[in-house]
Amino acid sequence: xxxxxxxxxxxxxxxxPSTQRKxxxxxSASYASVAASFFGDVRLVGIVGTxxxxxxxxxxxxxxxxxxxxxxxxxxxxxxxxxxxANMNNRRTITVDLNVFEHFSPKLPQPCRDTPYVLLGNIAxxxxxxxxxQMEEPCFVVADTMDLWIEIAQPKLLELLPRLNLLILxxxxxxxxxxxxxxLAAARWLRSRGPEFVAIKKGEHGCYLSSRDREFITPAxxxxxxxxxxxxxxxxxxxxxxxxxxxGGGEISFDVLKTAVIESTVMASFTCEDFSLNGLTNLSKExxxxxxxxxxxxxxx
Amino acid sequence: xxxxxxxxxxxxxxxxPSTQRKxxxxxSASYASVAASFFGDVRLVGIVGTxxxxxxxxxxxxxxxxxxxxxxxxxxxxxxxxxxxANMNNRRTITVDLNVFEHFSPKLPQPCRDTPYVLLGNIAxxxxxxxxxQMEEPCFVVADTMDLWIEIAQPKLLELLPRLNLLILxxxxxxxxxxxxxxLAAARWLRSRGPEFVAIKKGEHGCYLSSRDREFITPAxxxxxxxxxxxxxxxxxxxxxxxxxxxGGGEISFDVLKTAVIESTVMASFTCEDFSLNGLTNLSKExxxxxxxxxxxxxxx
Numbered sequence: 001x002x003x004x005x006x007x008x009x010x011x012x013x014x015x016x017p018s019t020q021r022k023x024x025x026x027x028s029a030s031y032a033s034v035a036a037s038f039f040g041d042v043r044l045v046g047i048v049g050t051x052x053x054x055x056x057x058x059x060x061x062x063x064x065x066x067x068x069x070x071x072x073x074x075x076x077x078x079x080x081x082x083x084x085x086a087n088m089n090n091r092r093t094i095t096v097d098l099n100v101f102e103h104f105s106p107k108l109p110q111p112c113r114d115t116p117y118v119l120l121g122n123i124a125x126x127x128x129x130x131x132x133x134q135m136e137e138p139c140f141v142v143a144d145t146m147d148l149w150i151e152i153a154q155p156k157l158l159e160l161l162p163r164l165n166l167l168i169l170x171x172x173x174x175x176x177x178x179x180x181x182x183x184l185a186a187a188r189w190l191r192s193r194g195p196e197f198v199a200i201k202k203g204e205h206g207c208y209l210s211s212r213d214r215e216f217i218t219p220a221x222x223x224x225x226x227x228x229x230x231x232x233x234x235x236x237x238x239x240x241x242x243x244x245x246x247x248g249g250g251e252i253s254f255d256v257l258k259t260a261v262i263e264s265t266v267m268a269s270f271t272c273e274d275f276s277l278n279g280l281t282n283l284s285k286e287x288x289x290x291x292x293x294x295x296x297x298x299x300x301x
Numbered sequence: 302x303x304x305x306x307x308x309x310x311x312x313x314x315x316x317x318p319s320t321q322r323k324x325x326x327x328x329s330a331s332y333a334s335v336a337a338s339f340f341g342d343v344r345l346v347g348i349v350g351t352x353x354x355x356x357x358x359x360x361x362x363x364x365x366x367x368x369x370x371x372x373x374x375x376x377x378x379x380x381x382x383x384x385x386x387a388n389m390n391n392r393r394t395i396t397v398d399l400n401v402f403e404h405f406s407p408k409l410p411q412p413c414r415d416t417p418y419v420l421l422g423n424i425a426x427x428x429x430x431x432x433x434x435q436m437e438e439p440c441f442v443v444a445d446t447m448d449l450w451i452e453i454a455q456p457k458l459l460e461l462l463p464r465l466n467l468l469i470l471x472x473x474x475x476x477x478x479x480x481x482x483x484x485l486a487a488a489r490w491l492r493s494r495g496p497e498f499v500a501i502k503k504g505e506h507g508c509y510l511s512s513r514d515r516e517f518i519t520p521a522x523x524x525x526x527x528x529x530x531x532x533x534x535x536x537x538x539x540x541x542x543x544x545x546x547x548x549g550g551g552e553i554s555f556d557v558l559k560t561a562v563i564e565s566t567v568m569a570s571f572t573c574e575d576f577s578l579n580g581l582t583n584l585s586k587e588x589x590x591x592x593x594x595x596x597x598x599x600x601x602x
Contacts, residue, residue, distance in 0.1 A: 086482070087482060181387070181388060182524075182525055182526070182527075183523070184523055184524075184525045185525060202506065205503065205506040205507075205520075206506075206520065208523070215523070215599055216599060216600075216602070217520040217523065217599050217600055218520075218600070218602075219506075219507065219518040219519075219520060222484070222485055222509070222516070222518065223483075223485075224483055224485045224486060225483070226483075255602075258602045259602065262602060296602075298516055298517060298518050299517075299518055299519070299600060300601070301517070301519075301556075301559045301560060301563060301597075
């Protein structure tokens with residue numbers, strides 16, 4: 001079985017209070033696909049320009065990510081630059097150059113269309129819908145989103161919701177989209193619009209997972225040093241979708257999703273500890289297990 | 302055995318976005334002593350004016366709180382008024398009238414002096430030190446504090462730290478006092494100044510408990526409706542100290558404190574659901590147990 005990951009692939013310039021880095025591999029699909037590759041077989045759907053560096057492509061290949069759905073278009077790759085404040089929580093976008101991404105219209109190669117698990121990474125809800133329209137009844141569809149789409153494409157986002165099994169979004173986005181200041185109420189509102197499950201990410205404070213009759217809360221993995229949190233949310237979503245590929249086609253129950261949320265929490269913590277995908281690329285199964293064991297020890301009583 | 306609770310006793314005017322209430326029983330020692338009374342024998346040390354309403358005094362008595370250390374001074378009781386923003390997290394103090402509290406100098410009656418467990422509720426660190434100076438080698442000393450004392454009485458607060466077993470404070474206060482923006486580093490800094498244990502309260506995001514070689518994190522008990530969070534931190538501290546009285550004089554280990562933090566988290570949630578101490582006063586053991594069971598179900602995997 002396998003996981004289809006669609007989203008943006010970008011070249012990022014990131015400034016933190018202590019460091020500036022340029023031309024980093026970024027984008028929701030980059031983080032999500034590499035994170036998912038630790039758990040399942042990943043098919044990546046996205047677009048890059050002819051300037052996309054070969055070493056970034058090799059990174060995907062090293063992680064056995066199927067690039068049949070990766071379109072290379074004449075022009076430049078999507079570029080993003082942003083800056084973090086001293087607390088590393090508040091981020092300011094400085095520039096966005098959509099480039100080839102501006103006219104991206106995902107075309108799924110035939111073998112991608114029957115992928116059982118789908119992660120609609122953070123891109124315009126219109127594109128997320130286009131992808132689903134080309135799929136042949138996937139088993140489980142996960143989507144991530146962001147404040148931008150709530151502001152400029154809310155009708156399309158609401159149109160997407162009934163087609164999702166799990167919606168992932170930030171706490172502030174959950175409040176913004178639902179109009180409910182309370183997270184429990186926001187999750188209920190969101191579920192009433194379609195998805196059976198909602199995962200609300202609270203950044204350094206963890207994640208709240210909600211279904212009709214069950215809830216789960218985990219703190220984030222506590223980090224002493226946050227180098228660059230860019231992509232932590234995408235890593236979370238990618239891990240969650242990738243984890244579904246490990247259960248061998250069984251039912252995606254609330255308990256399965258709880259475990260997936262823990263794996264996602266741990267993987268996102270690695271992303272925060274280095275720039276770009278550097279916190280993920282050299283991870284071993286032992287590194288991940290060690291952090292999972294620590295998180296369990298930290299939270300159990 | 303028993304717990305000594307010292308702190309402020311106040312009459313509060315509280316405004317929330319939906320409601321205004323006047324002349325409520327408030328103050329750190331009021332919340333803390335009533336919360337602690339669910340777990341241990343409580344001795345209250347504080348001061349009120351001759352205007353202190355009889356029904357408030359009766360409330361303490363109903364909870365079997367020993368009022369030998371409650372001084373009644375000529376004049377008015379300490380008054381505080383404050384206002385919450387729509388998100389119920391940000392609070393603005395409108396007025397503070399210290400009244401009889403201005404010249405409060407705690408005098409511990411002889412029977413109070415050998416109380417084994419001590420909670421120095423949120424009052425000036427100078428007064429917290431005065432109380433400790435009158436104690437005969439307590440087994441375990443807990444202190445709460447607030448941003449005001451970090452701003453205006455930091456030397457006294459630092460002088461207090463080596464005399465504490467456990468310091469409780471908010472995340473922003475931990476950062477402010479230690480100068481460390483990271484909570485793990487802040488907790489380590491605070492422990493290096495004296496207390497073996499530090500509990501950092503993160504409001505709606507829960508609590509982080511730290512010792513030299515162990516850590517524990519719990520989310521807050523998730524509430525759908527927050528009516529008035531005034532006193533939640535005092536309830537937390539009071540419960541924590543009160544819980545120590547239940548272990549029958551045994552060693553206060555990290556595992557004991559983990560359980561105490563869970564009890565405190567649950568009790569604080571009840572305080573948030575009503576004005577003044579109304580969320581606490583009619584609680585049954587079953588109400589508390591039910592919420593503890595729910596919190597465990599919400600967080601275990």
